Amino acid sequence: MKRLIAPALLVLAAAPLSACGGDGDDALAERAEEQGEAQAEAAVANGANEAVADQIEDNAEARADAIDESDVDTDDLSEAQQNALVNGN
DSSP states (O other): HHHHHHHHHHHHHHGGGGGGGGTTTHHHHHHHHHHHHHHHHHHTTTTTTTHHHHHHHHHHHHHHHHHHHHTTOOGGGHHHHHHHHHHHH
């Protein structure tokens, strides 16, 4: 259940921004996905099993999809807001 809450909150947080035109959302989504891949690799390096790594990557992909679907205009977001979207917080 907890795994579904973060992506849902991300979508809700980004929904008001959906009318902004979508500038930079693809790059921001790519950052989210790349960060998830890096976190998954780090988790495996620290002893996590593949199921955990797969879940980390799945969560990152869900964040990336939510960012892309929101069509957020990254020019209107601060660096902290962009990082929050990428990190899912």
